[in-house]
Amino acid sequence: MAAANNGTRPPQQTVYAFDFDGTLTTRDTLIEFIRYARGTAALTAGVMRYSPLLVLMKLRLYPNWKIKQRIFAHFFGGMAAAEFDALCARFAADNTQLLRPAGVEELHRARSRGGQVVIVSASIDNWVRPFFPGIHVLGTQIETEGGCLTGRFRSANCYGKEKVGRLLAAYPDRRSYRLIAYGDSRGDSELLAAADEAHYKPFRK
Numbered sequence: 001m002a003a004a005n006n007g008t009r010p011p012q013q014t015v016y017a018f019d020f021d022g023t024l025t026t027r028d029t030l031i032e033f034i035r036y037a038r039g040t041a042a043l044t045a046g047v048m049r050y051s052p053l054l055v056l057m058k059l060r061l062y063p064n065w066k067i068k069q070r071i072f073a074h075f076f077g078g079m080a081a082a083e084f085d086a087l088c089a090r091f092a093a094d095n096t097q098l099l100r101p102a103g104v105e106e107l108h109r110a111r112s113r114g115g116q117v118v119i120v121s122a123s124i125d126n127w128v129r130p131f132f133p134g135i136h137v138l139g140t141q142i143e144t145e146g147g148c149l150t151g152r153f154r155s156a157n158c159y160g161k162e163k164v165g166r167l168l169a170a171y172p173d174r175r176s177y178r179l180i181a182y183g184d185s186r187g188d189s190e191l192l193a194a195a196d197e198a199h200y201k202p203f204r205k
Contacts (some may be wrong), residue, residue: 073151
């Protein structure tokens with residue numbers, strides 16, 4: 001609960017932290033982005049190629065970030081960064097049906113209340129940002145060299161405790177704000193636990 005303003009400290013602000021995949025969207029956008037960029041046949045072939053590692057990941061015997069990076073490199077390593085960003089913008093423009101209307105409405109309501117709104121996502125931030133122009137996005141960041149994607153991640157995969165770390169790096173004075181978080185999966189557990197008010201699997205009616 002926010003502390004009352006007794007005249008000696010300013011009232012608390014509110015930070016609204018939204019997960020993206022499954023919370024603001026109806027499905028995983030990495031899969032949908034690959035399908036959009038490379039086609040269903042290439043997606044299926046890629047998934048089959050890495051299926052043994054995907055099984056190990058599900059069994060928690062192989063790191064989530066490592067298989068994600070390998071799949072990302074398989075499909076996009078070597079692509080020009082400008083071409084990738086243009087692809088991300090087209091993907092967002094052509095796939096607004098992936099968004100949950102109730103989630104979009106809540107995000108805009110939070111913004112209208114004057115709160116700090118942030119999307120904290122394990123997805124690559126390049127394709128999250130075009131869905132919500134002007135909204136602060138903390139996502140997994142990709143590495144480039146010489147204007148091209150290396151296929152590696154520049155940041156840690158923004159998943160689990162990394163979400164909390166990234167949020168606190170962006171908004172460090174935790175006592176100065178009330179945190180309201182929205183998430184839908186194991187990757188959001190730490191973020192939801194750190195919040196003053198947590199919403200698990202919202203926007204699904």
